[in-house]
Amino acid sequence: MDLGKLKDDQKLDLCRWYFRGGFAFLPFLWAINAVWFFWEAFRRNPFEEQKLIRRYVILSAIGVAIWAAGLTTWIIIFQTNRAEWGEFADKISFTIPQGIP
Amino acid sequence: FVCKLNCITHCSALPTRFLELISLFLLRTNQPIAILKKSSGAEATRTKDRIYAQIEGTAACFRRLNGTHQFGCSSRRTGNVGVLQLLKEPADVTWLTKEAPDDTYMAIVHSNMFNEQTLRALKDSPKVGGVVLLRSDTEENNLASYSPEDSCPNRYSGLSSFEKQLCSDSKPWNPKGSSLLQVDWGFPIFYVHSDTSIKNITDCYVKHNSEREGMTTRSLCAMEMQAFMIAAKDSETCFRRSNMINNLNPMRFCDPMGDRNVWATLFARDASEQEKSVIVLAARLDTTSMFEGEAPGAVSTVAGLVTALATYSLLSEMKTELSPARSGGNVMLMLFNGEAYDYIGSSRLVYDMSNGMFPPKWSNVPSLNISKIRMMIELNQLSQINQSTGAVAPMYLHKTLDNPDIAKFIQSMKSQQADLNLNLLDSTATSIPPVSLQSFVKADANFPGVAITDYDQSFTNKFYHSVLDDVKLLKFKYSNGTAPPSDSIQAYLANLSTALGRSIYELIAQKPYTGTTKVEPTQMNELLHCYLNSLNCSLFHSATNDDFTLPEYPPPLYVGVSNSLNAVTGLSGRLIALLTGAETNSSKEECKLNESDVTHQYLWMRGKMGAGVCVQTTMNYSTASSPAFDIEGYNWKSGQYSTWTESVWKGFEVRIFLKPSYGHEAFVISFGSVFLVFSFIVVFFIYKQSDIFFEPNISNGGC
Numbered sequence: 001m002d003l004g005k006l007k008d009d010q011k012l013d014l015c016r017w018y019f020r021g022g023f024a025f026l027p028f029l030w031a032i033n034a035v036w037f038f039w040e041a042f043r044r045n046p047f048e049e050q051k052l053i054r055r056y057v058i059l060s061a062i063g064v065a066i067w068a069a070g071l072t073t074w075i076i077i078f079q080t081n082r083a084e085w086g087e088f089a090d091k092i093s094f095t096i097p098q099g100i101p
Numbered sequence: 102f103v104c105k106l107n108c109i110t111h112c113s114a115l116p117t118r119f120l121e122l123i124s125l126f127l128l129r130t131n132q133p134i135a136i137l138k139k140s141s142g143a144e145a146t147r148t149k150d151r152i153y154a155q156i157e158g159t160a161a162c163f164r165r166l167n168g169t170h171q172f173g174c175s176s177r178r179t180g181n182v183g184v185l186q187l188l189k190e191p192a193d194v195t196w197l198t199k200e201a202p203d204d205t206y207m208a209i210v211h212s213n214m215f216n217e218q219t220l221r222a223l224k225d226s227p228k229v230g231g232v233v234l235l236r237s238d239t240e241e242n243n244l245a246s247y248s249p250e251d252s253c254p255n256r257y258s259g260l261s262s263f264e265k266q267l268c269s270d271s272k273p274w275n276p277k278g279s280s281l282l283q284v285d286w287g288f289p290i291f292y293v294h295s296d297t298s299i300k301n302i303t304d305c306y307v308k309h310n311s312e313r314e315g316m317t318t319r320s321l322c323a324m325e326m327q328a329f330m331i332a333a334k335d336s337e338t339c340f341r342r343s344n345m346i347n348n349l350n351p352m353r354f355c356d357p358m359g360d361r362n363v364w365a366t367l368f369a370r371d372a373s374e375q376e377k378s379v380i381v382l383a384a385r386l387d388t389t390s391m392f393e394g395e396a397p398g399a400v401s402t403v404a405g406l407v408t409a410l411a412t413y414s415l416l417s418e419m420k421t422e423l424s425p426a427r428s429g430g431n432v433m434l435m436l437f438n439g440e441a442y443d444y445i446g447s448s449r450l451v452y453d454m455s456n457g458m459f460p461p462k463w464s465n466v467p468s469l470n471i472s473k474i475r476m477m478i479e480l481n482q483l484s485q486i487n488q489s490t491g492a493v494a495p496m497y498l499h500k501t502l503d504n505p506d507i508a509k510f511i512q513s514m515k516s517q518q519a520d521l522n523l524n525l526l527d528s529t530a531t532s533i534p535p536v537s538l539q540s541f542v543k544a545d546a547n548f549p550g551v552a553i554t555d556y557d558q559s560f561t562n563k564f565y566h567s568v569l570d571d572v573k574l575l576k577f578k579y580s581n582g583t584a585p586p587s588d589s590i591q592a593y594l595a596n597l598s599t600a601l602g603r604s605i606y607e608l609i610a611q612k613p614y615t616g617t618t619k620v621e622p623t624q625m626n627e628l629l630h631c632y633l634n635s636l637n638c639s640l641f642h643s644a645t646n647d648d649f650t651l652p653e654y655p656p657p658l659y660v661g662v663s664n665s666l667n668a669v670t671g672l673s674g675r676l677i678a679l680l681t682g683a684e685t686n687s688s689k690e691e692c693k694l695n696e697s698d699v700t701h702q703y704l705w706m707r708g709k710m711g712a713g714v715c716v717q718t719t720m721n722y723s724t725a726s727s728p729a730f731d732i733e734g735y736n737w738k739s740g741q742y743s744t745w746t747e748s749v750w751k752g753f754e755v756r757i758f759l760k761p762s763y764g765h766e767a768f769v770i771s772f773g774s775v776f777l778v779f780s781f782i783v784v785f786f787i788y789k790q791s792d793i794f795f796e797p798n799i800s801n802g803g804c
Binding site: 083086087093096098099100101 | 331
């Protein structure tokens with residue numbers, strides 16, 4: 001999709017929907033939102049909708065950061081403790097690795 | 102006709118003509134296309150076949166697990182690769198672990214070096230990626246002992262919770278045991294028995310690797326082993342994971358070990374069975390070793406097994422005289438499977454008996470329980486290994502307690518020593534050896550039983566549970582056509598069977614046997630041949646029908662997993678039917694289970710005449726798999742029942758190839774990278790100057 005072909009209020013709509021969509025446990029929407037609209041929000045000469053777009057971009061970026069921290073923490077804890085947790089770890093695993101405890 | 106680059110999409114005539122000219126230029130023949138086509142046909146070898154040579158005729162060490170640990174060998178998922186190194190003496194091991202250049206190695210050993218000392222040193226070294234054991238008749242003939250089993254077999258099961266019955270480490274049952282089977286090796290171990298493969302490996306090693314000087318600068322012969330095991334940690338974990346459904350692709354991690362027990366009764370059982378009326382004649386059906394498919398078990402299993410079969414067959418011949426005098430007594434032949442792994446078969450039988458599940462409820466015939474057993478006579482390891490020159494090899498009688506029945510039995514056996522040339526002695530051991538009797542004494546402390554073995558306080562078999570417990574160790578030579586010599590193992594076991602049969606007769610009939618029927622050495626000859634030399638023997642041939650194809654090799658006696666039934670169990674059952682069953686007149690279609698007569702089975706087989714006959718027999722099978730896998734919420738760490746499982750694996754593969762030196766590999770990589778960068782530069786240059794190289798655009802149909 002080429003942002004250049006859209007009018008400014010359409011851009012704001014898109015940014016807003018991506019921001020709202022991210023609340024459905026979809027942090028990648030926020031990540032894309034933050035990257036895609038970055039130029040529009042911060043590098044372009046000011047235009048009417050820029051303030052709102054800027055807000056959505058900042059909030060999306062914060063959301064991604066929280067998700068990244070949370071996922072990283074959980075992944076580190078799970079990977080290091082999976083073997084010790086035994087049955088509980090097996091129950092929450094989608095694929096159990098072969099050949100190791 | 103070489104098109105400008107941007108009209109490639111329109112050039113359909115380009116490929117064939119272009120290839121022709123190129124091949125003409127390269128091959129300088131008149132028929133370039135034919136040669137190109139030929140080399141893409143069936144005679145071409147794939148590139149990987151030019152690099153790797155498959156090693157056939159191998160047996161792998163694999164992973165087994167019990168309730169608390171994992172044992173055995175496994176490779177990485179992608180296989181283990183190592184440079185071959187032959188270790189002839191302990192100094193070689195020290196060189197490999199300390200001085201050899203930093204690399205991964207595969208140690209080649211013969212049986213003289215395949216011992217605890219060497220293997221532990223290799224296990225601790227990070228340079229060793231695997232071990233190859235080559236079969237070598239010269240080394241094996243000189244070997245004094247090799248037993249990978251624990252020095253106290255079944256150390257944590259059976260009667261191990263009773264202090265008086267503990268096998269002490271200072272005077273263990275299996276003093277030559279090195280416990281190699283109870284170690285979790287971190288690498289694969291393969292046993293190579295094929296002569297061509299052994300030659301390939303040794304030749305490759307001698308040609309490339311034997312010179313230790315300058316090893317880092319030349320190509321070396323290396324081996325890749327694939328033996329990835331899917332299960333890990335212990336049986337509880339892998340069994341739980343196998344039964345868990347987490348996704349759409351359920352995986353099996355391990356399989357419980359087990360098979361079937363075989364049993365038969367001399368007289369058909371009925372509701373009039375009394376307490377203490379059944380004499381059980383027992384033997385083992387299984388053995389084990391470190392390598393898959395290699396479990397000959399000549400002394401540990403086959404000798405006792407064929408003696409039990411021959412004795413039971415003799416009793417069957419005595420049936421007419423025994424029947425009027427039996428007064429309710431009966432003889433049950435019991436062949437236990439899985440005894441090497443914490444008494445799987447016998448503990449399962451005791452469990453079934455205590456729950457009224459053995460045999461399964463038949464109309465009005467009650468199930469057998471332990472109190473109905475008058476005495477159990479077990480035949481364990483039998484051989485002439487302990488023979489001093491000129492004398493008869495001794496056999497030892499281990500009894501579980503003193504009672505009049507056992508005393509009568511022993512007295513009856515000893516009274517026949519002179520006539521049958523036997524040497525029977527009372528064992529001086531203070532505890533019961535690792536035999537199936539342990540499962541019964543565990544359930545009932547006053548269980549009367551006698552075990553007949555060739556050892557007194559420690560095994561005479563120096564190769565217990567190894568690949569070398571084979572026909573040579575038992576000193577069995579098949580006597581084709583003539584009668585076996587009187588000092589052979591066939592005559593020895595035939596005499597023992599005769600004495601046993603007659604003593605059991607005397608126990609049941611309350612009077613000595615006065616007839617002349619005995620077990621002939623020729624029959625023992627045939628029985629031993631079937632289990633030690635070749636499955637394609639006359640007895641098994643007569644006991645089967647055309648549905649079976651009998652291979653030429655001897656049966657491996659490893660118990661295996663419960664969901665895969667062993668050939669030898671079924672064949673042994675049929676053999677019992679052949680030797681002791683009653684021939685009927687039924688045709689092949691009528692030869693099946695009779696609704697009104699549930700204590701008998703009907704089997705169609707070729708029979709002694711070879712013409713095909715329907716045999717009626719009391720022979721049947723019973724499950725020999727541990728109750729631990731059936732009991733809900735069983736405590737896997739309790740040690741109450743066997744918890745042995747076998748890991749699932751994808752496949753075993755061994756192949757050798759030439760591994761280039763580090764310098765060679767580095768050169769190839771750097772040359773390739775440089776060439777890649779160079780090619781980018783050249784193409785970029787050509788692109789920028791394309792109007793010099795190619796003609797300007799002529800017309801539309803030009804290409």
